[in-house]
Amino acid sequence: MCLAVPMRVVEIKDSQASADLGGVKRWVNLALLEDVKIDDYIVVHAGFAIQKLDQKEAEKTLAVLQEMIDTQDEIH
Numbered sequence: 755m756c757l758a759v760p761m762r763v764v765e766i767k768d769s770q771a772s773a774d775l776g777g778v779k780r781w782v783n784l785a786l787l788e789d790v791k792i793d794d795y796i797v798v799h800a801g802f803a804i805q806k807l808d809q810k811e812a813e814k815t816l817a818v819l820q821e822m823i824d825t826q827d828e829i830h
Contacts, residue, residue: 761775783803
């Protein structure tokens with residue numbers, strides 16, 4: 755299963771961005787988006803930024819993902 759996750763852009767070099775999720779940073783390709791800036795939230799799937807999100811929506815999505823993780827931890 756593949757999952758797209760919101761990440762915050764912390765650095766940009768050419769068509770690549772270093773994006774952060776909970777302290778984990780990954781380089782992602784920005785070729786599919788225009789006008790990405792540092793501190794923007796982007797949805798990352800398979801190494802590509804596929805959508806920009808506003809901060810409120812990104813935080814809401816991350817909270818739902820964390821709730822899923824917490825529920826899974828409770829089951830096991």
